[in-house]
Amino acid sequence: MVQSVDWLAIAPPTIVAVVGLVVLVADLFVGDGKKAVLGWISVAGLAAAGLALLPLLDDDRSTFCLTGGGTHACSYTADRFTLVIQLLVLGGALLTALLSMSTLKDSRRDLPAGEYWFLLLSSAAGAALLPASRDLATLIVALEVASLPAFALVGLRHGDKRSSEAALKFFLSSVTATAVSLMGVSFVYAATGTLHLTEIATKLQGPQIADGQLHTLAQTGVALTLVGFAFKVAAVPFHFWVPDTYVGAPLPVAAYLSVVGKAVGFTGLILVTVVAFPSYADVWGPVLAVLAALTMTAGNVAALRQRSTRAYSAVRLLAWSSVGQAGYLLVPIAAAGYADNEAAAEKAVGSTVAYALMYAAVNLGAFAVAALVGRVQRLNRVNDYRGLYARNPLAALVLAFFLLCLAGLPPGIIGLFAKVTVFSAAVDAGLGWLAVVMAVNVVIALYYYLQWTALLFRAPEGEPVAHRAPAPLTAAIALTVALGIALSGAPQLVLRFSDTGLF
Helix, strand or coil, rough: CEECCCCCCCCHHHHHHHHHHHHHHCCCCCCCCHHHHHHHHHHHHHHHHHHCCCCHHHCCCEEEEECCEEEEEEEEEEEEHHHHHHHHHHHHHHHHHHHHHHHHHHHHCCCCHHHHHHHHHHHHHHHHEEEHHHHHHHHHHHHEEEEHHHHHHHHCCCCCHHHHHHHHHHHHHHHHHHHHHHHHHHHHHHCCCCHHHHHHHHHHHHHHHHHHCCCCHHHHHHHHHHHHHHHHHHCCCCCCHEEEEEEEEHHHHHHHHHHHHHHHCCCCCCCHHHHCCCHHHHHHHHHHHHHHHHHHHHHHHHHCCCCCCCCHHHHHHHHHHHHHHHHHHHHHHHHHHEEEHHHHHHHHHHHHHHHHHHHHHHHHHHHHHHHHHHCCCCCCCCCHHCCHHHCCCHHHHHHHHHHHHHHHHCHHHHHHHHHHHHHHHHCCCHCCCCCCCHHHHHHHHHHHHHHHHHHHCCCCCCCCCCCCCCCCHHHHHHHHHHHHHHHHHHCCCHHHHHCCCCC
């Protein structure tokens, strides 16, 4: 029997989806000169969805539940973990929308506004649904609703071969990931007879699977499901699509993928490992630890090798940096596989959530400044940022702050605290070797972050070119820097999320 729908619980993703449909219909009646109104409707809708989280803070709520027969399993749960990730997703989508308004204005009709806003809101609705999903069917559907519009967003620019190539590469890799995930889900369902995460966790510990003939089937299903999500989070060796996709996509879409897309992948990975497959921690724990080491190393080494004079090298460096950051985000999830009890596993997962919140704020800020510079320097090379302080002192200081946050250096205190939290999770789990690998990679990353930062304050080459920032872009930069400064002054605001409420 299915319960009645709790509309308050599902309000955040529902509002975003409804606003997306409103924008799609409104596009038919809005003239070409007034397309900016669609952007403001989207921003208002995302803000309203964020405000819809407030009534859910008091208590956990669940809906779409099965009752009877001695079972009570729900497909949608709005708990603390859900609300934190939804806040990250909706906040990231809101900042992306602000970045997009100036990009669409400058695109000279290369980007169709109505389709762009509809696709962005559709993807954000799926991303907001995913952290609340508590069965594998809803989880996969939410993952695809978040991913499919993103393919179109990457390739939406008319007549751009790089954009089309990036979209195709992104599409093929993601479809492969989905196919592998679905095969893994089908194996898990065949072994357990259920799709609800909590019931899967219970049945995987039963004697029929733990010691019976279904053990191999269940183990294979767990492994294939993890492989599929490794594609989504851009873990090595499934990261090859990232740099070309970021370069080919409109810059706000690249920012969206680096933050919201990554949050979606890691949220799904947390749910399937810690909630659904805790009895197979001896399988996914070591695998994720190795993937974390490989991912952070490959990302940072590739970022280190970027030539500052190469076209789009600034975006490529941010892309490879995001791969390295994905390795850091994997560390606490791997540590959860070595935890002795639920409290330790929850603390480890909370470290990933805290790091993701820090990363979202500062990385979106870095992309916002890149969008500002890209309005004048179309090739967006790292060398184009030389002497930015002489042309736009405020933008240079802001970008320097974001880069120092990503490096984990003062005054970017929040970046330092987040890295210490992840490092502590590895040490507490007995993963000393992984902590050493992370420390080495942090040092490697310091070089290219500081090299870019130093370039901002060197003498400019040629005549300075002014960088005028439209109001929405200015608002995006202001919001991210205000958030970064606030969190650096009070890092406990993020670190308090170590209690995720998943258990």
